[in-house]
Amino acid sequence: MHFATDENLDGRILSGLLIRLPDLDIIRVQDTPLYQAADPDLLAWLAEENRILLTHDLKTIPSFVAERINAGLSMPGAIIVKRSTPTGLAIEHLEIMIEASTPDEFENQVRYIPLP
Numbered sequence: 839m840h841f842a843t844d845e846n847l848d849g850r851i852l853s854g855l856l857i858r859l860p861d862l863d864i865i866r867v868q869d870t871p872l873y874q875a876a877d878p879d880l881l882a883w884l885a886e887e888n889r890i891l892l893t894h895d896l897k898t899i900p901s902f903v904a905e906r907i908n909a910g911l912s913m914p915g916a917i918i919v920k921r922s923t924p925t926g927l928a929i930e931h932l933e934i935m936i937e938a939s940t941p942d943e944f945e946n947q948v949r950y951i952p953l954p
Contacts, residue, residue: 862936
């Protein structure tokens with residue numbers, strides 16, 4: 839699976855996740871030409887790159903993902919980490935979600951951390 843974090847995701851979560859999953863294929867949007875792009879443009883790029891988004895953006899990402907899906911456009915998925923989630927718990931839940939899932943389980947889905 840391929841992932842990307844946007845500028846909203848706490849860098850400590852990314853660092854901790856990479857300690858637990860050092861072979862994880864993940865990039866930061868800040869390190870791409872899409873840095874600071876509008877969310878719809880970012881989601882289109884993520885779809886082209888087949889990358890699942892990791893973000894804290896609970897306000898806009900779910901609605902833009904829904905717009906893409908309703909328009910018949912593909913979306914590899916998004917995982918929204920609620921800002922109130924403690925860093926260690928967020929890392930643990932992300933690790934579980936990533937290790938126990940396949941790409942098709944994220945396709946056209948928005949998942950949330952913490953897990954229920």
